[in-house]
Amino acid sequence: xxxxxxxxxxxxxxxxxxxxxxxxxxxxxxxxxxxxxxxxxxxxxxxxxxxxxxxxxxxxxxxxxxxxxxxxxxxxxxxxxxxxxxxxxxxxxxxxxxxxxxxxxxxxxxxxxxxxxxxxxxxxxxxxxxxxxxxxxxxxxxxxxxxxxxxxxxxxxxxxxxxxxxxxxxxxxxxxxxxxxxxxxxxxxxxxxxxxxxxxxxxxxxxxxxxxxxxxxxxxxxxxxxxxxxxxxxxxxxxxxxxxxxxxxxxxxxxxxxxxxxxxxxxxxxxxxxxxxxxxxxxxxxxxxxxxxxxxxxxxxxxxxxxxxxxxxxxx
Amino acid sequence: xxxxxxxxxxxxxxxxxxxxxxxxxxxxxxxxxxxxxxxxxxxxxxxxxxxxxxxxxxxxxxxxxxxxxxxxxxxxxxxxxxxxxxxxxxxxxxxxxxxxxxxxxxxxxxxxxxxxxxxxxxxxxxxxxxxxxxxxxxxxxxxxxxxxxxxxxxxxxxxxxxxxxxxxxxxxxxxxxxxxxxxxxxxxxxxxxxxxxxxxxxxxxxxxxxxxxxxxxxxxxxxxxxxxxxxxxxxxxxxxxxxxxxxxxxxxxxxxxxxxxxxxxxxxxxxxxxxxxxxxxxxxxxxxxxxxxxxxxxx
Ligand SMILES: Cc1ncc(C[n+]2csc(CCOP(=O)(O)OP(=O)(O)O)c2C)c(N)n1
Numbered sequence: 001x002x003x004x005x006x007x008x009x010x011x012x013x014x015x016x017x018x019x020x021x022x023x024x025x026x027x028x029x030x031x032x033x034x035x036x037x038x039x040x041x042x043x044x045x046x047x048x049x050x051x052x053x054x055x056x057x058x059x060x061x062x063x064x065x066x067x068x069x070x071x072x073x074x075x076x077x078x079x080x081x082x083x084x085x086x087x088x089x090x091x092x093x094x095x096x097x098x099x100x101x102x103x104x105x106x107x108x109x110x111x112x113x114x115x116x117x118x119x120x121x122x123x124x125x126x127x128x129x130x131x132x133x134x135x136x137x138x139x140x141x142x143x144x145x146x147x148x149x150x151x152x153x154x155x156x157x158x159x160x161x162x163x164x165x166x167x168x169x170x171x172x173x174x175x176x177x178x179x180x181x182x183x184x185x186x187x188x189x190x191x192x193x194x195x196x197x198x199x200x201x202x203x204x205x206x207x208x209x210x211x212x213x214x215x216x217x218x219x220x221x222x223x224x225x226x227x228x229x230x231x232x233x234x235x236x237x238x239x240x241x242x243x244x245x246x247x248x249x250x251x252x253x254x255x256x257x258x259x260x261x262x263x264x265x266x267x268x269x270x271x272x273x274x275x276x277x278x279x280x281x282x283x284x285x286x287x288x289x290x291x292x293x294x295x296x297x298x299x300x301x302x303x304x305x306x307x308x309x310x311x312x313x314x315x316x
Numbered sequence: 317x318x319x320x321x322x323x324x325x326x327x328x329x330x331x332x333x334x335x336x337x338x339x340x341x342x343x344x345x346x347x348x349x350x351x352x353x354x355x356x357x358x359x360x361x362x363x364x365x366x367x368x369x370x371x372x373x374x375x376x377x378x379x380x381x382x383x384x385x386x387x388x389x390x391x392x393x394x395x396x397x398x399x400x401x402x403x404x405x406x407x408x409x410x411x412x413x414x415x416x417x418x419x420x421x422x423x424x425x426x427x428x429x430x431x432x433x434x435x436x437x438x439x440x441x442x443x444x445x446x447x448x449x450x451x452x453x454x455x456x457x458x459x460x461x462x463x464x465x466x467x468x469x470x471x472x473x474x475x476x477x478x479x480x481x482x483x484x485x486x487x488x489x490x491x492x493x494x495x496x497x498x499x500x501x502x503x504x505x506x507x508x509x510x511x512x513x514x515x516x517x518x519x520x521x522x523x524x525x526x527x528x529x530x531x532x533x534x535x536x537x538x539x540x541x542x543x544x545x546x547x548x549x550x551x552x553x554x555x556x557x558x559x560x561x562x563x564x565x566x567x568x569x570x571x572x573x574x575x576x577x578x579x580x581x582x583x584x585x586x587x588x589x590x591x592x593x594x595x596x597x598x599x600x601x602x603x604x605x606x607x608x609x610x611x612x613x614x615x
Contacts, residue, residue, distance in 0.1 A: 035469065035502045035533050043503060047529035057472030057534025058439055058501065084438060118348040118414040120422035122389065122437025289416030297416060 007174040009146035011167035011202075012110040016044030018153045019078060023049055027157055030075040032056060034063045039169075040080040040110045060085045064093035064105075071104040076157055082116075083109035083125035083166055087132055098162045099135040105163075106156045107132075112142070112166040113253030114281065114298055115203060115291040124286035125166075129201075130258040132164040133231045139184060140231040142166045144205035145175045148228060151182035159184065168253075170291045172203050175226075185229050187237035193221030196309045197241035197248050201227050201260050204251040204279070204300065211305035222309060227260060235267045242272040247312035249277045251305050253295075256280035275315035277308035323366050328558050331401060332362045336587045336614045338397035338410055344607040346414035349422070352597045353467060354394035356498040356555070356582040361398040363561040364463055373403040376430035382460050383449050385434050387442020388467035388496070389423045390599070395432065396420050404431040440473030442466065443493060447483050450491040450575075461569070464493045469501025472534045477546065483575040484547025491575040492568045493548075496555065497539070498584035504595045507535035512593065525595075543577045555580025587614050 019042075023029050029049075035058045037043035046053030054070075056063045060081055067079040079086065086109050087094050098105050109128060116123045132140045139156070141163065143149040149167055156163040175190070190205070191212050200208035205226045212222040223245050225237060241248060248268065250261040261278035268274055281298055295301055323331070335358050343349035361384075365371070369382040386395050393413070400407045405419075409429075412418040419429045423437025434445050446464035453460050470476065483491055499510040505523045508516075511532075517524050522532045536542070540550045549571045553560040561580065568576035584598070585591025588610040591602075602610055 033503075035472070037529075037531075038503050043525075043527075043529045043531070046531060047527065050530055053531075055503075055531050055533050057506070058469050059472045059474065059534070061474055089438065118346065118422050119390070119437065120414070121425070122423040122435070287416070288414045288418060288420075288422040293416045 008171040011149035014149035016041035060089040068097035083112040120288035121285040147176040185232035187234040191224040197223040200251040210302035239271040251279040339393040342410040352584040389436020439470040443479040480546040555582035
């Protein structure tokens with residue numbers, strides 16, 4: 001289950017098809033879209049169930065309000081756009097109309113992170129996870145592959161309350177087999193080792209696995225945790241990793257100062273401080289380029305993770 | 317040079333042709349970008365930069381320059397190709413569009429390269445920015461004018477109508493907005509007006525995409541009435557007719573006490589048959605073969 005397969009897919013591809021299955025299984029779902037349904041794959045749902053699909057145009061603030069209203073009338077609502085527009089353009093609406101009243105609205109935000117690519121900084125969400133983790137009542141998930149993405153969407157549909165799920169644009173190797181079960185609030189261990197732990201989210205999980213393989217060839221054995229459930233966060237798994245491996249490296253396509261790395265550090269600081277290193281974006285905006293080049297340019301690579309692991313271990 | 321140097325109509329048409337060629341060429345080279353909404357705005361940009369606006373490529377920071385604000389910031393090929401053609405930077409640089417390290421980012425950023433006024437890419441922020449610039453002109457006693465190019469899809473956003481309200485509140489007659497009314501946004505047609513007969517749902521009239529998805533994204537009509545209700549002077553023109561655009565923009569200069577909006581009726585993808593009125597080419601690069609055909613058609 002932990003080995004990277006030949007199949008490649010983007011996590012965003014799970015969205016429309018999963019919702020179609022859920023309606024076929026009897027869920028009373030409504031989908032609201034803000035003129036990005038082709039890219040988010042919400043349009044695939046709209047084609048299948050036009051009566052459950054509402055286009056509000058390029059109007060993210062209105063989309064959140066409409067979604068809240070539908071949820072208030074008993075629907076399980078999915079609203080989607082790119083991660084730079086939801087939550088950024090409509091954060092106030094999300095806070096007031098979704099978070100506080102615990103509205104049954106699931107925000108599925110595609111095109112997260114640097115890997116959005118050529119559109120450049122304005123399209124590369126690097127702060128969305130913090131924004132969403134900051135809001136009480138929200139659950140926040142950043143799946144590592146298309147299978148986990150589908151399972152997380154299913155789980156959210158069956159769990160009352162507001163969710164934020166970030167997906168990404170490029171196709172990357174699929175990690176999980178179809179029988180994978182997603183558990184909210186649980187880190188998923190993909191590999192074990194005694195020397196250090198790599199904690200990663202999103203597409204950085206598969207890159208972390210590559211790093212762990214490189215390190216294993218040098219005799220350095222790493223535990224690898226997929227921390228897709230950012231909120232609730234699996235504090236026990238983090239503390240156990242600190243305890244049992246003595247060094248932690250986090251990896252995320254997001255600002256490190258306010259993202260996964262800082263959340264993990266907050267946990268270890270309170271339970272079991274160990275040397276940590278942080279792989280991610282260091283207080284900069286993104287820029288245009290091909291997604292692979294951007295990961296290289298910003299130092300979000302398996303080599304960068306491996307270096308960070310060596311450094312953390314040297315500080316033990 | 318201030319671009320009031322009068323190019324003949326023929327010369328302007330040649331510039332438009334070269335800009336169209338540059339647009340498709342740079343997008344093909346990047347294998348990414350937005351041809352549809354760039355090609356629909358070519359005449360608007362040609363008229364602004366080569367006839368109407370006061371500007372000087374050698375003095376991009378000139379305080380008295382007219383400001384051209386591109387609110388629909390994804391349409392970078394049109395502004396980059398126009399600036400290059402106007403002499404702001406070498407035309408060859410267009411081939412670096414969207415590559416790692418380029419000055420020609422996917423969406424516009426202020427001052428990079430010189431001549432780009434605003435930062436955008438998230439829609440509907442250019443009109444509020446234009447109001448700030450127009451208010452500043454008044455504060456400083458300067459007579460520059462502000463031209464804001466808007467997409468019609470981006471008019472879905474509330475911030476546009478908040479801005480529309482304030483522009484007339486402040487009687488900003490130094491502000492002219494130009495709506496590139498091409499009827500197509502990201503995912504398809506905004507409303508029913510321009511949907512080809514064979515792509516319509518027979519009952520609802522809505523657009524049926526090749527994959528069978530039926531949707532109109534958001535209707536805007538009656539659009540001119542909306543702007544009028546918000547206190548604007550409205551002109552409607554054929555947005556590919558250079559003379560009509562020039563007349564409307566000249567006319568706007570003499571309107572006093574209120575802002576003017578020019579609704580420029582355009583065709584998305586104008587000039588390239590397989591892109592025209594085709595939502596697929598909102599954000600898709602032509603293949604090498606398609607590029608050849610596009611260049612042939614543009615001439
Ligand atoms: C706030 C925001 N929401 C969504 C998008 C994604 N998006 C990019 S272009 C576009 C459609 C724009 O349509 P229009 O303004 O008509 O532009 P044109 O057709 O002239 O290219 C959308 C929805 C965006 N850039 N900004």
